[in-house]
Amino acid sequence: MVMLAETTDIQDRSIRAARVTQGLALALAVAGLASIGSGATGVSLFDMLDGLSAREALILWDIRLPRLAMGALVGAALAVSGALMQGLFRNPLADPGIVGVGAGAGLGAVLAIVLGGLLPATLGAWIGPQLVPFAAFLGGWAATIALYRLASRGGSVSVATMLLAGIALGALAGAVTGVLVYMADDRQLRDLTFWGMGSLAGASWAKIAASLPLIVPVLALSPLLARGLNALALGEAQARHIGIDTERLKRITILGVAASAGASVAIAGGIGFIGIVVPHLLRLATGPDHRFLLPNAALLGASLLVLADIFARTLLAPAELPIGIVTALVGAPVFLWILLQRRGIGGL
């Protein structure tokens, strides 16, 4: 009897995770429609249903759809990079935005904007719009590697060191970024302010296309890391005992974190807390198994960021709140809540 119950419960859990996946896909679709139907011009979904006027088509294709697509893409990338990073550091408080990876990616992006003109023209033309996302990826990658080196010793990660080293790395990257901003000319400065606020306001198909090659592979391939990340929860030596090549796992995971966090920083600036809130909610709902956590994080991250963007656009309409403010308002308390819970169990 007991064995029977066990087997059914495992089925139930994967069934529940599959249901959550379906629910989240539906939620994303609804959020997407709501997003298309709201905006400063007041054109609603119903206006569009009875055939598109030229103005409506323009609003739809050039403003609202790219904004929706970018919101979904960035939300999914942020949530998955958070889940990957937490699996790597074996801690639910690791988030690219909080521990300096976002700042490193930002530094990379600013470097590319300010110094990109110095590149040989042929090279510049060849890399083209990929330059900023790619530079952000490199900056995020360097920051993630530095952070892991600083915070881990003999395969175990000290959380206090991780958070403090993250603060230091973030401050360092921020300071260098500040110097570069001083060096920027007027046109670059406009690019920089536009970008630095953490906003989807600059959404365009070109930006989406530039970030796709970095984000899509991470979203598609991250489930392949699930078994390794699950095993890593036992500790590095124990994961090796089970047969996981932990060195390779860590290298690939760091690349994944840097690619998805870097690309989203490059096109949307620093949008915080999605990477921490989304995996945390999903762990509460369906457990920490990365086989379900990673795909569901992509869906929930996309939905939440699209929703947050609707709030950002409509709350003070026609003025627009930077979306980073909305996510921080919701996310920072959740972060503190996790911190307090973990203080309770002493383990931090």
Next chain:
Amino acid sequence: MLEIGDLCVALAGRQVLHSISLTAQQGQITAIVGPNGSGKTTLLRAMTGDAPFHGHARLNGLDVAQAKLWQLATIRAVLAQATQLAFPFTVTEVVRLGLQSSEVDAQTDLPARALAMVGLASYGNRAFQDLSGGEQQRAHLARVLLQVWQPVGPNGPRWLFLDEPVSSLDIGHQLMVMGIARRFADAGGGVVAVMHDLNLTAMFADQMALLHNGRLAAMGSPHQVMTDGTLSTAYGCPVRVNAAPDHGPWLVPQAMPA
């Protein structure tokens, strides 16, 4: 067969193990004993490929230092002295981590059977982190057993490496776990266990290696190794074997009815 030859380990610039040579046979329980800091865990970590070493270590003829991790994982499982779980997995989810990759997605009742074996049959859906220390130790043992479920595989005998498998268990569960190791060996597998309890070692081990200051002080059957002189020197306190105290209640597991 496990063959260790001239094995030396240096950690943080300090020589921790000095030229250890020993063999362990399948079908037997080989115990590693010795005082704190004598190098038992380090020896086990070298045998399992976790600690870099000089000399050689071969498991079923496979060079431990060269073998691929997945290769080793199919012939041996390791219970570490301490394990810290990072996320709130359930007990069953933790045990399932021991499943070999070919079986992970299959519906199998093996996790439940492994849990029943260590006396945790109804614990599958509980949060792992809520379990008591001894229950966690047994749940990890269930995971480890799952990894080498058949004591003999296509590539020869499978092996259990256990670092203090009974350290936080009560006497009843100590006997249960040692009985599991015994049956694993009787079925053709090999067991290497770091032990602190000399009574249990005497009762269950076929072979024992006594470490002292990183050297092999004695190796042989419990009869050969457990002498007053050998144990007293190694542990640095007067030890008397097979001597009954003058008064007071006392008990040894050997005297328990089976």
